[in-house]
Structures are given as C-alpha cells and as structure tokens.
Amino acid sequence: MGDSALLLSYGNEFTEEANEHILSIYQQLKKDDFFIDLVPAYTSIGIIYDPMAASNLPGDGSIHSKIKSLVAGKLRETNPEVNVKIRQVRIPVCYDDEFAHDLSLFTSTGLTKEEVISLHCSRAYKVYMLGFIPGFAYMGMVDERLTLPRKQSPRALVEKGSVAIAAGQTGIYPVDSPGGWNIIGRTPVKLFDPDSAQPSLLQAGDQVSFYPISINEFKDH
Amino acid sequence: MSLKIIKAGLLDTLQDGGRTGYASSGISACGFMDRFSAYLANALLGKELKSILIEIHFPAPVIEINDPCVFCITGADFSAELNGVAIINGHPYYTKGGILKFIKPVSGNRAYISVLPSIMHDHWLGSGATDLKMGKGGFVGRRLEKGDVLKFDGSLPKLKLTEGSLSWNALESRSNGALRIIPGPEWNWLNEKGKENLLSATWTIAPNSDRMGIRLSGGECEVSERSELLSSCVTEGTVQLTPGGELVVFMADHPTTGGYPRIASVISTDIGRLAQYRTGDPVRLKLTDIEVAEMLLSADLNYLEMIKHIGKKNACLFKKT
Numbered sequence: 001m002g003d004s005a006l007l008l009s010y011g012n013e014f015t016e017e018a019n020e021h022i023l024s025i026y027q028q029l030k031k032d033d034f035f036i037d038l039v040p041a042y043t044s045i046g047i048i049y050d051p052m053a054a055s056n057l058p059g060d061g062s063i064h065s066k067i068k069s070l071v072a073g074k075l076r077e078t079n080p081e082v083n084v085k086i087r088q089v090r091i092p093v094c095y096d097d098e099f100a101h102d103l104s105l106f107t108s109t110g111l112t113k114e115e116v117i118s119l120h121c122s123r124a125y126k127v128y129m130l131g132f133i134p135g136f137a138y139m140g141m142v143d144e145r146l147t148l149p150r151k152q153s154p155r156a157l158v159e160k161g162s163v164a165i166a167a168g169q170t171g172i173y174p175v176d177s178p179g180g181w182n183i184i185g186r187t188p189v190k191l192f193d194p195d196s197a198q199p200s201l202l203q204a205g206d207q208v209s210f211y212p213i214s215i216n217e218f219k220d221h
Numbered sequence: 222m223s224l225k226i227i228k229a230g231l232l233d234t235l236q237d238g239g240r241t242g243y244a245s246s247g248i249s250a251c252g253f254m255d256r257f258s259a260y261l262a263n264a265l266l267g268k269e270l271k272s273i274l275i276e277i278h279f280p281a282p283v284i285e286i287n288d289p290c291v292f293c294i295t296g297a298d299f300s301a302e303l304n305g306v307a308i309i310n311g312h313p314y315y316t317k318g319g320i321l322k323f324i325k326p327v328s329g330n331r332a333y334i335s336v337l338p339s340i341m342h343d344h345w346l347g348s349g350a351t352d353l354k355m356g357k358g359g360f361v362g363r364r365l366e367k368g369d370v371l372k373f374d375g376s377l378p379k380l381k382l383t384e385g386s387l388s389w390n391a392l393e394s395r396s397n398g399a400l401r402i403i404p405g406p407e408w409n410w411l412n413e414k415g416k417e418n419l420l421s422a423t424w425t426i427a428p429n430s431d432r433m434g435i436r437l438s439g440g441e442c443e444v445s446e447r448s449e450l451l452s453s454c455v456t457e458g459t460v461q462l463t464p465g466g467e468l469v470v471f472m473a474d475h476p477t478t479g480g481y482p483r484i485a486s487v488i489s490t491d492i493g494r495l496a497q498y499r500t501g502d503p504v505r506l507k508l509t510d511i512e513v514a515e516m517l518l519s520a521d522l523n524y525l526e527m528i529k530h531i532g533k534k535n536a537c538l539f540k541k542t
Contacts, residue, residue, distance in 0.1 A: 002486030003514035005456045007406050012451055026245070037244035039454035039477055046454025048244070051489070051518055063515045131452055131478030134247040134355060138452070194345065194357055200246035 004051055006067060009044035018043040019128050023205045029074055040204045041129045042138075047071060087206045088124070091172070091187050093163050094218035095120075099186035102164075105148060106184070117212055119143040120184065125170055127206040135174035135192030137202040142170050154180030161186045163210070170210075174200075188213075188221035222288045222373040224336070227320070229366045230282035232432075235340065235359035236473075238271025240348035244477045250457070251350040251358070254331050254432060254473050255493035258296035260525045262335035265293045265313050267532030270525055273342050273349040274335040275365070281323035281332070282365060289377050291315050291337040297329025297497060313532070329497040338373040353432070353474065399507035400491050402460060403514060406453075407482035410446035411462075418442045419484070424468065424504045433475055435495055437468040437504060444482050455479040458487040470495060488514035490521055 001007040008025065010018035019042055026040040029047065039046035049067055057066040095103065095117050106116045125139035142165055150166040155178065158164070162173045164181035173179055174192035191201050202208065213221075226233070236259070239252025253259035253276065260270040281299050286292075293313040294301050301308035304319035310332075323332075342349045343358055351359030360369060411419065422440030430436045443466055454477065455461070461469045461481040470487055471479075472495075487495060488509065498504060 001406060001454070001483065002403065002456055002458045003489050003511055003518060004458075005454070007454060009406065009453070012448060014451055036241045037250075039244045041453040041478055042451045044451075044453045046244075046456065048241075048456060051515060052522055055515075055519065062512050064511050129452065129478070130245060130247045132247065132476060134249075136247055194355060198246075199243070199248070199346070204245065 001046065003064070004049060006047040006049070006064070006071065007044055008047065008071070011043060014042050016126075019126070025075060026204060028077070029071065031074075034070070039131075041131065087203070089202065089206055089208045091163075091189055091208060091210050092213040092217070092221070093120075093185040093187050093210045094213050094215055095185040096215045096218070098215065099159075099162070099218075100184050101162075102151075102182035103184045105182055106146060106165075109145070111145060116146065116184065119146055120165070120170070121210045121212060124207045124209040127202050127204050127208060128169075129204050130200060130202065133173075133175065133177055135200040135202070136171060137191075137200075137204075137206075137208070138169050138171055139208055140169040142168055144168075148182050150180040151182065154178055158183060159186065161188065161191070163187055186218070188218050222338070222376060224290075224340070224371040224373075225285040225287060226282050226365050226367055226369040226371075227285050228283035229364070229369075230323075231278040231280050233275060233277045233282050233365040234351040234353070234363075235273055235342050235349060235365075235371075236276045236351060237273045237349045239350050239473065240346055240352065240358070243346055244454075247477050248346065249352060249354070249474050249476060251352050251432075252348070252473050253333070253493075254496035255296050255333070257490070257493040257521055257525075258331070258497075259333045259335075260522075261311070261528065262293045262295040262333040264525045264529035265295075265311070265532050266291060266335050266337050267529060268335065268337070268339070270529065272335070273340055273359075274333055275340070275371075277323070277332050277334065278330065279323065279326040279332075283323075284321040284334075286316060286318045286321060288373065289315070289317050290373065291377065292321075293335050294332055295335075296332040298327040299323035299329075299332050300325045300327055301332075326499075330499045331496050336373075338375045338377055341372045341374045350473075399505035400495055401488045401507050401509040401514070402485040403488060403509060403511050405460060405483035405485045407444070407446070407450065407462075407484050410444040410482045411442070411484055412445040415442055415445060420506055420508060422505075424506065426498045426500050426502045426504060427467065428500045430500065432473050434469040434471050435498070437470065438466075440466070440468070442466055442468070444484070446482070450480055450482055452478045452480045453483075455483060456486070458489065458492045459483050460485040460487060472496065488517065490514065490517040 037048040054063045127137045158173045158179035162183045163185045164183045166181040239250035263272045345357040356362035424437035425439040427436035427438040459471045
C-alpha cells in the first residue's frame with residue numbers, strides 16, 4: 001500500500017475468525033517499536049513503516065521485501081501458548097427517550113422498548129477495530145432482531161456519548177460528530193480523553209457489555 | 222522574543238513531522254502537507270527535518286518579527302518580502318526584526334517558514350503538529366489568528382554571518398511531469414478500460430480539496446467490482462475512488478480508515494508535489510513501481526540529510542537583511 005505501508009488482508013468478507021487472526025497479528029507486531037503505526041481493521045491490518053529505517057534491515061533486497069521478511073519472521077515467532085489478556089469493559093447507557101432518538105425504529109418491528117434494551121445488554125461485544133474518528137469502536141455482532149442498516153441520510157450532528165446500532169454492529173460516538181448510525185441511548189462515560197496517555201477508552205480486541213442506567217444516574221455520573 | 226501575527230492568512234498552522242503511534246485509536250497523523258519542502262526549510266537551518274515550523278497558504282499572514290532570528294522559506298512562491306526587500310525561497314536569512322509579508326501567489330499552494338530559535342508550541346501525544354479536528358497540538362490546536370504571539374524557545378545561537386548568496390543550490394528540484402502512482406489493494410477492481418481511463422485522463426484539482434484529502438475530478442473512472450469494501454486502513458497518498466467517480470488522495474489530516482476502493486497510492490516523493498497544486502490545475506497520473514518509489518525517496522532523504530549537515534556546521538552563508 002504505497003512505498004511506506006504494507007497491507008495484510010484476509011479478504012473482503014467479514015468473519016469472526018479473520019478478525020481474530022488480525023487481532024492476534026496486531027498484538028504480535030506491536031510488541032516492539034519498529035513500526036510507525038499499526039491499523040487493525042475487520043479483516044486486514046495496515047503496517048506503516050519508515051522506509052529509511054527499513055533500508056537498514058539485514059538483507060540485500062528492496063525495502064519492501066525486507067519489511068515483508070521482517071513481518072513474516074515476527075509472525076512465525078507467535079507463541080500460541082501466550083494468552084493475550086482480554087479486557088472486559090462495562091459501559092452504562094441511559095436509554096431514556098431524551099437520548100434514544102432512533103429507538104422507535106427498532107420497536108416498529110414488534111419489539112417493546114424493554115426488549116430492545118434487554119437485547120442490547122444481553123451479550124458482550126467484541127471491538128473489531130477503531131476508525132472513522134478518534135476513539136470510535138466498531139463492536140459486534142448485535143442480536144439479529146436489532147439489525148437495521150445505516151440511515152439513508154446521516155445526521156449532521158450526533159451528540160457525544162451517543163450509543164448506536166447499524167448493520168449488525170454497535171458503536172459509541174466519542175465526540176459530537178456527523179453520523180449515520182441509529183441512536184438508541186447515551187453514555188456519560190468518556191470514550192476519548194485527549195489528555196490521557198492512552199486517549200481511547202476502547203481498543204481492538206476488548207469485550208464490551210452495556211447496562212442500563214436511569215436519567216438521574218446519567219446526570220450524576 | 223517572538224513573532225506576532227499582524228494579519229492572519231487563509232490557513233496558517235504549526236506543523237511538524239506528524240503524530241504517529243496512535244492510528245489504532247483513530248487519531249490522524251497530521252503534520253506537513255509537503256514533506257520535502259518542510260524538511261528542506263529545516264535542513265537549511267541545520268535543524269532536524271521534522272522540526273516544528275509554520276505552514277501557510279495564500280492569502281498568507283503578515284508576521285511581525287520582534288527579535289533577531291534566522292528564517293528560511295520553502296515550498297510555494299508567495300513573493301515574500303521582509304521590510305520591503307524581496308526574500309528568495311530556499312535561502313536562510315538573518316534579520317534583527319521587521320515585517321514579513323507575502324505579496325502574491327506566483328506558484329504552489331503551501332509554503333513553509335522555519336525559524337531559529339525554534340517556536341514554542343503545544344505537544345500532544347508526542348508531536349507538535351496541529352490536529353484541527355481535535356483542537357490539540359501546535360498553537361492551542363487551531364489556526365493562527367491576528368494577535369497571536371509565537372514565542373521563541375531560547376535565544377539565537379552565535380552565528381557566522383556573511384553577506385553573499387549561497388555557494389550551493391538548495392533550491393527544490395521537483396519533476397514537473399505526471400503524478401506517479403503504484404497499484405493499490407483494490408487496483409484490480411478496475412478493469413482494463415478503467416485502468417486506461419485512470420491513466421489517460423487529465424484530472425483537475427477540485428475546489429473541495431483540503432488538508433484531509435486532495436480531490437481529483439473530471440476523469441471517467443469506475444470500478445467493475447460491485448461489492449462494498451469493508452472498512453480498512455488508508456495512508457497518506459492512498460487514492461480512493463468514490464462512487465461519484467471522483468478520486469480522493471489522502472493527505473496529512475486523513476482519517477485512519479476508509480470504505481472506498483484504494484485503487485492506487487501516490488509515491489511518497491510526489492505527495493508533496495501534489496500538495497503544491499492549486500484548485501483547477503490539471504494533473505495526469507503515471508504508473509510506476511515500488512522499487513522506483515523507494516529509490517526516489519531515498520535520494521530525496523539523503524540529499525536533505527546532506528543539506529542539514531551543511532546547515533548545522535554553519536557553512537551556510539546567511540543572507541543578511
């Protein structure tokens with residue numbers, strides 16, 4: 001992908017298995033500081049490198065062939081015994097009408113509001129990747145009864161903390177932003193803190209679950 | 222000990238080599254739009270290539286220099302003048318102070334002003350680059366405005382100052398030809414006709430181009446592959462083909478992931494050249510391969526390191542004003 005990045009991809013079809021592979025590769029490659037950036041996504045990972053640093057790697061070939069060898073070597077080192085600790089994160093959500101702008105879209109299929117909330121809170125979601133804006137985590141998959149596509153016309157403004165569902169996934173807007181997902185509630189938790197050494201609360205591979213809070217609890221948080 | 226913005230320009234920001242290591246959190250790198258020119262301005266003053274400096278567009282700012290400093294301008298030619306005297310790009314100047322103005326846009330779209338002593342600035346996540354979206358880094362995370370004071374970090378080191386022009390040519394030599402690209406991950410989503418159209422069309426820089434991406438319109442290009450692309454990594458130089466047929470080349474402030482086919486990548490050496498095109502300028506694309514891209518990039522960086530070495534040793538003969 002250009003002269004300063006490699007793309008490692010398992011193809012253009014989403015599977016949980018492909019994402020697991022990518023996250024394991026991500027964990028393995030980020031162990032040392034060689035790469036400038038690593039960008040894990042659903043079924044692929046971008047590996048961004050400094051061509052000048054790469055040119056100093058052992059071997060006679062071109063820079064990109066040296067990088068490919070380096071990556072291949074690091075992946076061979078993967079120790080299957082080593083279990084990466086999976087972070088569990090619980091996030092409070094207020095599903096009050098004031099915040100749940102699009103919840104009625106889900107109840108129009110016959111579900112009650114309580115059922116929608118219950119389904120949303122009933123399972124842990126895996127963070128597949130971060131992207132779109134800082135701290136935005138793509139999480140899935142939601143119960144199939146909560147499946148709705150993205151909105152045809154995105155909103156010009158989705159309020160910070162909005163919890164949303166689209167195309168089988170759930171996500172939270174870390175800042176005010178335009179957005180096309182269906183909003184079912186809001187969290188008082190800070191998803192992105194620019195003054196922190198690790199500003200994003202969530203990272204790829206985390207397990208996230210939600211629990212409902214009242215509007216008073218939201219205001220008191 | 223400072224510079225002061227007397228009149229703000231269209232978009233003046235403090236930038237450095239960019240914010241790296243946080244792309245997996247969705248944080249953009251930001252930094253110089255035209256790396257070669259920015260690196261050159263720093264190298265000519267003997268500074269590390271990625272050091273903080275001011276990136277300007279046209280209309281450009283009017284800057285009051287309040288204390289002795291050495292500065293160097295590279296990139297676009299905006300007809301710089303200090304106290305009414307013409308300033309040439311690619312040459313360091315010593316000045317005791319005065320008013321720096323930019324009279325008219327002669328060529329290019331982004332210019333770089335590097336200064337000794339360095340300019341104090343905000344750091345965010347290891348970089349001084351301004352992230353306009355997040356409002357962090359650089360000068361309190363925003364563009365420079367009238368009245369802003371840029372403080373110097375310390376005072377000017379003792380310099381050998383001599384009249385006379387530089388004995389070596391530090392001017393940027395940039396190729397004037399087509400923008401060189403290499404195939405991207407979705408290159409084969411284009412059929413043969415699509416590839417032909419891409420490379421034979423005369424594209425135009427579209428008006429909605431900005432630091433996030435330069436848009437090229439006017440050519441006819443569409444993918445024959447009908448599936449939607451799963452969100453995936455994009456980098457500086459990535460060329461996306463949007464459903465409307467417009468190309469977007471991601472630049473310094475690009476988002477970390479995207480969902481449209483990445484049909485090509487502009488080679489690193491030519492990303493800065495693209496940053497110098499102006500709205501309405503015609504652009505052609507030319508296919509090359511990664512080995513050529515690597516060679517050109519190495520040559521550029523070796524040249525810049527050599528200049529920095531000379532600049533550091535103070536073998537630079539500074540033009541005095």
